[in-house]
Amino acid sequence: MKLLVTGGAGFIGSAFVRMMIGAGCARELLVLDKLTYAGNLENLAPVAGDPRYRFVRGDICDATLVEHLLEEFRPDAIVHFAAESHVDRSILSPAPVFETNLRGTFVLLEAARKHGLGVFLHVSTDEVYGSLPEPLEADENFPLRPSSPYSASKAGADLLVLSYFTTYRVPVIVTRASNNYGPYQFPEKLIPLMIGHAMEDRPLPVYGDGGNVRDWLYVEDHCRALALLLEKGRTGEIYNVGGNCALPNLEVVRRILRITGKPESLIRFVADRPGHDRRYAISSRKIQQEIGWRPETDFEEGLRRTVAWYRENAGWVARVLSGEYRRYYEQNYLNREAEIRRLVRS
Ligand code: NAD
Ligand code: DAU
Numbered sequence: 001m002k003l004l005v006t007g008g009a010g011f012i013g014s015a016f017v018r019m020m021i022g023a024g025c026a027r028e029l030l031v032l033d034k035l036t037y038a039g040n041l042e043n044l045a046p047v048a049g050d051p052r053y054r055f056v057r058g059d060i061c062d063a064t065l066v067e068h069l070l071e072e073f074r075p076d077a078i079v080h081f082a083a084e085s086h087v088d089r090s091i092l093s094p095a096p097v098f099e100t101n102l103r104g105t106f107v108l109l110e111a112a113r114k115h116g117l118g119v120f121l122h123v124s125t126d127e128v129y130g131s132l133p134e135p136l137e138a139d140e141n142f143p144l145r146p147s148s149p150y151s152a153s154k155a156g157a158d159l160l161v162l163s164y165f166t167t168y169r170v171p172v173i174v175t176r177a178s179n180n181y182g183p184y185q186f187p188e189k190l191i192p193l194m195i196g197h198a199m200e201d202r203p204l205p206v207y208g209d210g211g212n213v214r215d216w217l218y219v220e221d222h223c224r225a226l227a228l229l230l231e232k233g234r235t236g237e238i239y240n241v242g243g244n245c246a247l248p249n250l251e252v253v254r255r256i257l258r259i260t261g262k263p264e265s266l267i268r269f270v271a272d273r274p275g276h277d278r279r280y281a282i283s284s285r286k287i288q289q290e291i292g293w294r295p296e297t298d299f300e301e302g303l304r305r306t307v308a309w310y311r312e313n314a315g316w317v318a319r320v321l322s323g324e325y326r327r328y329y330e331q332n333y334l335n336r337e338a339e340i341r342r343l344v345r346s
Pocket of ligand 1: 002006007008009010011013032033034035036037038039040058059060061081082083084085086100113119124126156177178179180181183186
């Protein structure tokens with residue numbers, strides 16, 4: 001297959017590119033990525049010299065560029081990862097989320113409609129279903145109840161993508177995965193942030209009471225699901241992709257402390273995320289039954305591998321944490337700590 005991969009320099013996109021090139025599953029592969037704070041060419045270094053791989057720095061909202069790439073490259077499939085992917089950032093600054101996640105998806109769909117292709121694989125999230133009380137699990141027909149600007153933008157994009165199938169017969173597939181973890185994840189997300197803080201003996205900031213439940217999926221399992229769907233997925237369909245590993249955040253943080261050999265006294269409960277969804281839970285029965293995919297990586301094993309990767313790649317971490325990240329960190333965490341100090345005094 002000739003693949004156009006948007007957001008291929010990010011965490012999941014780069015894992016997908018490394019896997020597709022490494023396993024010889026792509027005849028040619030073109031990455032289109034704006035290289036925002038979250039995009040990093042170092043993530044693609046393992047494939048950089050491969051003749052099947054090309055990289056274009058550009059914005060998915062740039063209709064002229066996107067049209068030109070489709071005209072020139074003529075992909076069999078677009079695998080669409082590019083997004084503003086962080087909930088906390090979407091709360092602090094919602095505008096870029098709607099620009100990239102909604103308008104960018106629209107630009108890609110319009111180009112796909114004009115040029116035609118085999119599959120438009122839209123990589124979405126379980127967050128679109130919102131928070132579910134026990135013991136509910138969302139299947140693909142479950143109502144959408146997004147809570148954050150990020151999840152609302154993804155839900156909107158999902159609906160737009162599906163409308164292009166119904167209206168124009170653009171052959172789309174929508175996937176909704178749970179929380180990914182693994183190497184190369186930007187250290188603003190729970191697992192890499194907590195690993196970094198534990199390794200440096202800094203406090204681990206747990207939002208609220210730490211009882212929020214997330215379902216953890218090793219990134220390579222997610223990428224394998226996407227590769228199988230490109231081959232066997234039915235167009236016009238939605239597929240949930242879950243890790244079958246639901247855990248409260250506090251338990252995840254405790255396991256990180258155990259693996260890094262650090263004390264639980266490093267845990268700090270800080271002010272909660274506004275609109276914080278309590279529990280995500282999806283059923284992956286459809287992809288298991290139709291496609292034969294299931295998650296293979298045991299969480300403890302995946303977490304150990306992830307901790308080992310961050311230990312061995314301190315240079316990568318230091319480089320991505322410079323510059324813009326510092327401003328975000330202060331905005332997101334220093335206010336939280338000040339708020340807690342105020343609460344303790346009152
Ligand atoms: P990420 O933030 O690590 O990477 C996003 C990539 O998109 C970066 O390389 C960035 O430079 C690029 N990008 C951003 N705006 C762009 C634009 N306007 N034009 C071109 N490129 C742009 O994200 P991730 O965690 O790898 O997530 C990838 C996709 O998977 C997203 O669509 C996200 O919603 C979805 N998803 C993520 C998770 C998760 O747990 N991380 C789970 C389910 C679904
Ligand atoms: O569910 C899939 C989604 O998972 C993806 O669509 C998103 O792109 C991805 O960012 C992720 O969203 P979350 O908000 O669940 O991930 P995050 O790692 O930011 O937070 C995980 C949980 O940990 C959440 O309940 C908030 C909590 N948390 C997070 C951070 C960064 C903390 O308690 N402290 C923190 O410092």
